[in-house]
Amino acid sequence: MQLSIKKRNLIFWMLQLAGWGFLNIVSVFILKELSFEFLIFSLVGGVLIGIFTTTLLRLYLKRNVLFENFGFKEIIKIVISYLVTSAIYGASNIAFGYFYIKFGPALTEDDLGILKNYDKIGLIVFNALFIIFVWLVCYLIIKLLLKFNADRIERLELNSTLKQAQLNTLKGQINPHFMFNSLNNIRGLMLEDVEKSRDMLTKLSEMLRYSLTKTDVNAIVLEEELEMVDNYIELAKIQLEQRLKYVKKIDPKSLLIPIPPMIIQLLIENATKHGISNLKAGGVITLKTEAKQKELIIQVRNSGRLQLDKNSTQLGLSNIRQRLRLLYGDKASFSLEEADNEVIANIKIPLS
C-alpha cells in the first residue's frame, strides 16, 4: 500500500495532535496540583508550541533534506535544523510562561513552583533538546519505514513489468493466425506441389523451434535471426503468393552482430500483417541492415500506409520498445513513420 500525499498529511496531523496532547496531559498530571486556569493554559500552550515548532521542522526537512541521496550534508542539515527547532521550542516555552505571569490570573503557590523552573535555563535547554530529539527520531523512523515500503512496491512493480515484457515476447512469438493459415496453405499446396509442401513444413517447424527455444535468450547473432525471417517470408508467400515481394539488403559486416531475438521478425511480421496483406495488389517489403562504427541500423520498409489506430493493439511495437529499453537503456532507438506510401521502421542498436 502506498500512501497518497493527502493521506500522509492527515496521518501526520493526527500523530502530531495525539503525541503532543498525550505528552502535555501526562506532564500536567505528573506535576503537583495546579490551578485550573494554569493547567488549561499549560496544556493548550504546550500542545501549540510543540505542534508549531515541529511542523516547521518537518517543513524544512521535507524541502531541504534529500532522503533519496542521504549523505554527510544531509546529516549536518538535520542536526542544525534540530538545534534551531529546539531553541525555538525552548524560547517559546519561556515566552509563554512570562506571558501567563504578566497577563494571566493570580498564581497559586504550586503554579509559582512550576514557573520557577522556567528560570533554570539548564532545565529548559535539556527539556527542549530531549523532546525535539524524541520527535525527530519518531519522524525519521516513520519516514524510513514509508520509504522502505515504497521502495519495495517499486521493486515489485519493476519485477512484474519485466515479467510482463517476457510474457509479451512469448505472446508475440508465433502468431496463431499465421501458424494455422500456414498449416492450411501447406495442406492446399500438397495438392499441387508435394516437394514444396514438404519444404514448407520444415520451415514452419524451424520457426516453431526457434520461437520455443530462443525466448529466454537476450541476444542472438543477426544471421540466425535472418534465417527465421526468411522462413517467415517463404511461408507468408504461400498465403500471399505474388502479392508479396521481398528485398534484402544485408551488410555482410552486420551478420555476426548480436541482437535481441525476434525483433526483426516482429517488424517483418508487422509489415506483412498490417502492410502487404491489407493491399489487394500487394507490395514490397525491404529489409536493410547496416553496421556503422558505433551502431547497427536495421530498417524494414513496406508498401502501404501507417494505420496505428485501426484494429491494432500495438502489442508488437510496445514489445520492441520495451525490450530495447530493458537491454540498452536510452542508447537504442526505434521509430516508425510513413513516407511516400511506405511505412518505415528503423531500429538503432549500440555496438559495445
Place this chain on the structure above:
Amino acid sequence: MNKIRAVIVEDSRLARNELKVLIKKHGGIEVVGEAENVESGFDLIQLQRPQLLFLDINMPEKDGFELLEMLDEVPITVFTTAFDEYAIKSFDYNALDYLLKPINAKRFALAIEKVLSALEKDEGKSVSSREELTDNSQIFIKEGEKCWLVKIGDVWLFEIVGNYTRVYFKDEKPLLYKSLNKVEEKLPSRSFFRANRQQIINVNFIQSVVPWFNGKLKITLQNDIEIEVSRRQSYIFKDKMSL
C-alpha cells in the same frame, strides 16, 4: 435434388483450393464462383445470387464483416477462419456457422447439414435475381462490436435516425447505416407499410387500428407500441387494407 449454389470469398488461393476439395468430396454443393477480396466478392454475389457463402474474415482492405454489411440481402454464411476470432463470438444468435482452418471434414459435413436444414425451412429463400426481399431474407447489421443477422419478417419497425435507420426486432434495436428510403425500396410491400415520414411498420405485427384526428389512423402493434399514421398514408392504408 438441386445442388446448393455456393460462392467462396477468401484471399488465399491455396485455401480456396482446400475448401473446393472438401466441397467436391461432400457432393451436395456446387461452387458457382470464387473471389479473392471483398469488392470482387460483392460483385460476384450480386451476379450469382448464391444460397450459401463461404467467407474468410481477414482479407485485404475490407474484412468479411464489411462484405456482409455491403449486401442488401445476406445468403446463409459459413465463416472460415484460421483462429478463433472474438468477432465471431460476438454474434447474437447462432445465425452464422464458422469453420476453423485447416478444416476438419467431419466438422464441415456438420456445418453443411445445418445449412441444408436451414434451406429446407425457408423454401422461398433461395435467393433469386428478384429485386425485393422476402420475409425470410436476412440482413446483416453491425453496430460497434455487435453483429446481428436479422430475418426481415422479424422486424416490426424501421425508424429514421438522422440519415440512418433504427431496426426494431425482438428486443433489439440496432442502427443500420442506410437511409430509410433506401431500406423501403427493398422491403416486401406485402408486409411493410410506410406509416409516416419517420416510420415503416410490419403489418403482420398490427394488433389494432383506430381512427384518429383529421382522418388519421392510430395503429397499435402487438407489443403495445402506438404508431400515428400520417393523413396521406392513412388513405393509402385504408385503400390497401380495403377498410
